[in-house]
Amino acid sequence: MDSDSTERMRRILRHRLLNIAAGIKAAATFLESQDDDGLSRRDREYFPLIRNECDGICAIVEQMDQMFGPVLDHDTVPLQDALLAGMSAVREALPMAEVVFETESGARTQRVCLTVAVTALREAVKNGWQASSKTVFVTACVQRKNILLRIIDQGPGFSDEGKKLAFEPFYTTKPRSLGLGLSIVRKQVVELGGSVSLGRETRGNYVQFNLPYLA
Numbered sequence: 001m002d003s004d005s006t007e008r009m010r011r012i013l014r015h016r017l018l019n020i021a022a023g024i025k026a027a028a029t030f031l032e033s034q035d036d037d038g039l040s041r042r043d044r045e046y047f048p049l050i051r052n053e054c055d056g057i058c059a060i061v062e063q064m065d066q067m068f069g070p071v072l073d074h075d076t077v078p079l080q081d082a083l084l085a086g087m088s089a090v091r092e093a094l095p096m097a098e099v100v101f102e103t104e105s106g107a108r109t110q111r112v113c114l115t116v117a118v119t120a121l122r123e124a125v126k127n128g129w130q131a132s133s134k135t136v137f138v139t140a141c142v143q144r145k146n147i148l149l150r151i152i153d154q155g156p157g158f159s160d161e162g163k164k165l166a167f168e169p170f171y172t173t174k175p176r177s178l179g180l181g182l183s184i185v186r187k188q189v190v191e192l193g194g195s196v197s198l199g200r201e202t203r204g205n206y207v208q209f210n211l212p213y214l215a
Contacts, residue, residue, distance in 0.1 A: 010068055017061050025054040063180045066119065067169060067187065074192070075115055076214045079108035079147060083140060086121035090138075093122050097129040103140040110213040112147065116188040117211060123181035124151035124207045130174055131155025137203055146194065149209045157205040163198055166207075185209065 031039075032047040077085075087101055121138065128136040132155035141148040158166055165171040167186040172179030186196045195210045 010064070014061050014065065017057055021054040021057040021061075025051050028054075063184060066184045067180050074113045074214055076111040077114045079110045079112050079142070079213075082112050082114050082117035083108075083121075085114060086118045087138075089118045089122045090125045094126060094129055097125070098135045099125055099129075099138060100135055101138045101140075103138075104142050108142065110142075110147075111215070112211055112213055113188075113192055116185075116192060117149075119188060120149055120185045120209045120211065121151070123185050124149075124209070127151075127181055127207065128153030128155065128205075131205075146210050146212045149211060150206050151208075152201065152204050152206040154204040157200065158198060166198060167196060182207065 028047045028050040032044060083103055090097075090099055125136050125138060128151050131153045134154040136154075137150075137152040139148075139150045139152070141150070162171075162173065167182050169183040170179040171183075182196075189196055189209050189211060192212055192214070194212050197208045197210075199206050199208065
């Protein structure tokens with residue numbers, strides 16, 4: 001199958017999944033709003049769960065777009081703005097997670113890709129939090145030509161196989177995970193000319209992104 005056919009199938013699948021999720025979510029919301037004595041309290045408890053599952057489908061579609069869709073536009077912003085947006089996205093996606101941000105102070109007029117910075121922070125922190133449900137540390141080291149983003153978790157770390165496959169699409173050791181988060185980040189960072197790596201330091205295991213500055 002050629003690339004054009006694959007892209008066409010991706011778009012059709014995307015459209016149908018989003019339509020199905022939207023239809024189910026709208027129906028659940030409508031039924032919940034009805035004053036129907038035939039629905040018990042237990043029945044009504046399912047409606048928020050249904051909507052959450054629909055939101056999950058939409059999130060999967062978004063990840064598939066990021067992994068297999070066209071190359072993204074480089075929406076450049078000052079580094080300071082990108083870090084603040086990334087931190088905000090982490091807190092929104094993981095409101096219960098304990099995340100400690102350690103970023104260097106000083107002038108940050110260099111520009112980076114907003115989408116990639118936000119995606120890298122959100123997906124790597126999510127991965128770290130799921131590994132242990134303990135504090136995740138985020139450090140940003142500002143260098144002359146790039147910024148190093150390091151996300152440190154306190155989980156068991158990657159196995160030998162995991163180190164080889166961590167950035168491969170659909171590789172995961174977690175239930176209910178599609179295994180696309182880190183592979184999406186690698187794709188986006190590498191497209192910009194950056195790099196990704198795994199390692200370990202005194203506080204735990206880390207995923208590191210070398211994100212280049214853009215003009």
